[in-house]
Amino acid sequence: xxxxxxxxLCKSFATVRAVxxxxxxxxxxxxxxxxxxxxxxxxxxxxxxxGFLVPDAGKIIMDGRDVTRQPPExxxxxxxxxxxxxxxxxxVFENIAFGLRIRKLPSEEIRSRVRDMLQIVxxxxxxxxxxxxxxxGQQQRVALGxxxxxxxxxxxxxxxxxxxxxxLRVETRSQIRSIQKRVGITSIFVTHDQEExxxxxxxxxxxxxxxxxxxxxxxxxxxxxxxxxxxxxxxxSNFFVARYDPVKRCxxxxxxxxxxxxxxxxxxEAGDYSLGLRPEYLKLADNDDQIPSGHNVLKGTVEExxxxxxxxxxxxxxxxxxxxxxxxxxxxxPYQKGDEVFIHWDKxxxxxx
Numbered sequence: 001x002x003x004x005x006x007x008x009l010c011k012s013f014a015t016v017r018a019v020x021x022x023x024x025x026x027x028x029x030x031x032x033x034x035x036x037x038x039x040x041x042x043x044x045x046x047x048x049x050x051g052f053l054v055p056d057a058g059k060i061i062m063d064g065r066d067v068t069r070q071p072p073e074x075x076x077x078x079x080x081x082x083x084x085x086x087x088x089x090x091x092v093f094e095n096i097a098f099g100l101r102i103r104k105l106p107s108e109e110i111r112s113r114v115r116d117m118l119q120i121v122x123x124x125x126x127x128x129x130x131x132x133x134x135x136x137g138q139q140q141r142v143a144l145g146x147x148x149x150x151x152x153x154x155x156x157x158x159x160x161x162x163x164x165x166x167x168l169r170v171e172t173r174s175q176i177r178s179i180q181k182r183v184g185i186t187s188i189f190v191t192h193d194q195e196e197x198x199x200x201x202x203x204x205x206x207x208x209x210x211x212x213x214x215x216x217x218x219x220x221x222x223x224x225x226x227x228x229x230x231x232x233x234x235x236x237s238n239f240f241v242a243r244y245d246p247v248k249r250c251x252x253x254x255x256x257x258x259x260x261x262x263x264x265x266x267x268x269e270a271g272d273y274s275l276g277l278r279p280e281y282l283k284l285a286d287n288d289d290q291i292p293s294g295h296n297v298l299k300g301t302v303e304e305x306x307x308x309x310x311x312x313x314x315x316x317x318x319x320x321x322x323x324x325x326x327x328x329x330x331x332x333x334p335y336q337k338g339d340e341v342f343i344h345w346d347k348x349x350x351x352x353x
Contacts, residue, residue, distance in 0.1 A: 001027065001028050002025040002026065002027055002028070002061075003026055003027060003028040003029075003030075003062065003063060003153060003154060003186040004024075004025065004026040004049070004060070004061070004062050004154060004186065004188070005024075005025050005026075005059075005060070005061040005062075006022055006023055006024040006025070006045075006049075006058070006059075006060055006061075007023050007058055007059040007060075007061075008021050008022075008023055008057065008058040008059070009021070009022045009023070009045070009048060009055050009057070009058030009059070009060065010022075010055060010056045010057040010058055011041075011044055011045075011048060011053060011055050011056055012056055017210050018041045018044040018210055019041045019044050019045050019048065019055070019210050020041070020209070020210035020211050021058070021211070022041075022045060022058070022210075022211065022212055023212075024205060024212060024215065026154075026186060026188060027186070028186055029184045029185070029186055030186055030187070030202045030203065031177065031180055031187045031189070031200060031201050031202045031203075032187070032188050032189075032201060032202065032203050032204075032205060033188075033189055033190075033191060033196070033197040033200065033201035033203070033204045033205065034046065034188065034189070034190045034191075034205050034207060035191055035192070035194065035197040035204050035205065035206050035207065035233075035234075036192065036206060036207035036208055036233070037192060037208070037233065038192060040207040040208050040209060040210070041207050041209070041210040041211075042190045042192075042207045043158060043159075043190055045190075045207070046079075046156055046158055046188065046190050048060065049077065049154070049156060049188065050072055050075070050077055050079045050156050051067070051070060051071050051072035051073075051074075051075050051077070052072060054069065055068065062075060062076055062077070062153060062154060063076050063153045063154075075154075076152055076153035076154060077152050077153070077154045077155070077156055078099075078146075078147035078148065078150050078152040078154075078155055078156065079147065079156045079157075079158065080143050080144055080147050080155070080156070080157045080158065080160050081143070081158055082158045082159045082160065082162055082163070083163070084139050084140060084142070084143040084163075085143070086131050086139060086142055086143060086146075087131070088130075088131050088132060090131070091127065091128050091129060091130055091131070092118075092123060092126050092127050092128070092129050092131070092134070092142055093114055093118075093127035093128065095131065095142050095146055096114050096117055096118070096142060096145045096146045096149055097110050097114045097149070098146060099146060099149065099150045100113060100114070100149060100150070113149050114127070114149060115127075117145045117148060117149040118145065120145070120148065120179060120182065120183065121141040121142070121144055121145040121148070121179060122141065122175070123138065123141055123142065123145065126138065135168070136163060136164045136165070136168055136172075137164065137168050137171060137172045137175070140160060140161070140164070140172055140176075141172075141175065143160075144160075144176065144179065148179075148183060148185070152185070153185075153186065154185070154186045154187070154188065155180070155185050155186070155187040155188070156187075156188050156189070157176075157187065157188070157189035157190065158189075158190050159189075159190055159191055159192070160176065160189060161173055161176075161191070161193070161196060162191075162193075169196075173196055173199060173200050174199075176200070177199075177200045189201075194233070194234050194235065197218065198218040198221075198222065198234075199218075201218060202217070203215060203216060203217055203218075204216065204217075204218055204221050206221065206229075206230050206233065206234065208229055208233075213226065213227060213229055213230050214226045214227075214230050221234055222234055222235055224351065225276070225351065225353070226353075227353055228274050228276070228353045231276045231351070231353060235278060236278065236279050236325065236327075237276045237277065237278055237279075238276065238277045238278075238279065238282075238324055238325055239274045239275065239276055240253055240254065240274070240275045240277075240322060241253070241254050241272060241273075241274065241275075242254075242259075242272070242273055242274070242275035242352065243270075243271070243272050243273075244261070244268055244270060244271060244272075244273050244352055245270060246267070246268060246269065246270055249261055249262055249264075251273075251275055251350075251352070253275070253322060254319075254321045254322065255318065255319035255320070255321050255322050257298055257318065257319070257322070259275075259296040259298075259347075259350070260296055260347035261275070261347065261350050261352060262347045262348055263347070263348035263349055263350060263351070264350075264351060264352055268352055273352040273353060274352070274353045275350055275351075275352055275353075276350065276351045276352075276353055277324075277345065277349060277350050278349070279313070279324075279325045279326045279327040280326075280327045280329075281345045281346070281349040281350070282324060282326035282327075282343055282344070282345050283295075283326070283328075283343070283344050283345060284314065284316070284326060284328060284335060284341045284342070284343055284344075285341065285342045285344060286341065286342070287342065288342050290342075291342060291344045292344075292346075294346070294347060295344040295345060295346055295347065296344060296345055296346075296347055297342055297343075297344045298318045298322075298324075298342070298343050298344070299318070299340065299341075299342055299343075300316040300317055300318040300324065300340070300341060300342075300343055301316065301317050301338065301339070301340055301341070302314055302315070302316055302335050302336065302337055302338060302339045302340075302341060303315045303316065303317045303323065303337065304337065305334070305335065305336065305337055307334075308327075310329060310330065311327050311328060311329045311330075312327070312328050312334055313325065313326075313327055314326050314327075314328060314335060316341060316343050318343065324343055326343065
């Protein structure tokens with residue numbers, strides 16, 4: 001059952017179409033990520049869902065009710081702001097209780113619901129702590145608790161981890177995902193960070209210039225992008241101009257090298273395409289007898305070596321027009337600039353766009 005249904009939604013600012021005929025369904029209990037670069041329309045879409053903006057056209061249905069023209073307080077939503085928007089003069093308990101007090105609920109019910117929420121967001125024992133005495137991750141959980149204690153049908157999160165450092169961001173995103181699963185609430189969060197999207201979402205909606213380019217699971221988005229924008233925005237990719245022969249299921253690259261393509265999902269006609277290859281699909285070898293049978297093999301020269309800790313980024317030139325980027329994990333014998341190598345990959349990898 002769909003908890004949120006968005007139909008042909010549009011929103012413009014002057015001459016700029018920020019959201020352009022967007023349609024989307026979010027299932028009950030699902031965590032959906034709106035992912036895209038700055039200016040793609042993802043935050044505008046979230047604000048349309050929250051009621052802080054009114055669409056020019058289209059419809060928003062939540063929990064079976066048309067809320068398109070309803071103000072925020074009449075929607076079954078809670079919004080976690082990017083800046084958290086916590087009250088510095090109130091302690092943890094009172095920050096979480098704020099919305100309940102606005103609703104004028106009985107004091108005993110407020111105490112009960114806030115105590116339950118403190119347990120859910122792992123802040124038990126900190127209820128009397130001042131906001132300034134909390135870490136960034138704890139403040140984020142206070143903001144999350146304040147939103148969830150209102151018992152919304154839909155939780156909206158506007159880049160909730162952007163103010164945290166890299167290590168704390170990883171810890172907090174895991175906590176948010178765990179809480180969301182435990183509560184079972186339908187959630188929509190906005191981010192430009194692809195790693196956040198891949199690790200937290202049940203599905204990802206990739207946005208660009210006001211439209212949704214693709215909606216799929218994280219694995220589907222990563223391994224089967226529908227176009228070059230998605231392939232380039234999610235992860236890293238090598239792109240090459242390639243002429244495809246559907247009979248032989250092979251591609252001819254610009255330099256004349258021929259490679260097999262057998263993992264393509266859709267049937268394509270003969271013609272010119274962009275061949276996309278993820279760097280981690282590519283392997284390096286000293287000689288061709290180390291290469292499994294059935295792999296595509298090209299000979300090249302290492303042009304650049306970039307050490308990244310657990311992996312090494314190699315740029316290998318195969319010809320004047322072809323340079324491959326490959327990521328190699330845990331090498332015992334690293335290659336040096338100028339080394340001649342064989343670059344190879346399973347013919348199941350590679351996608352034509």
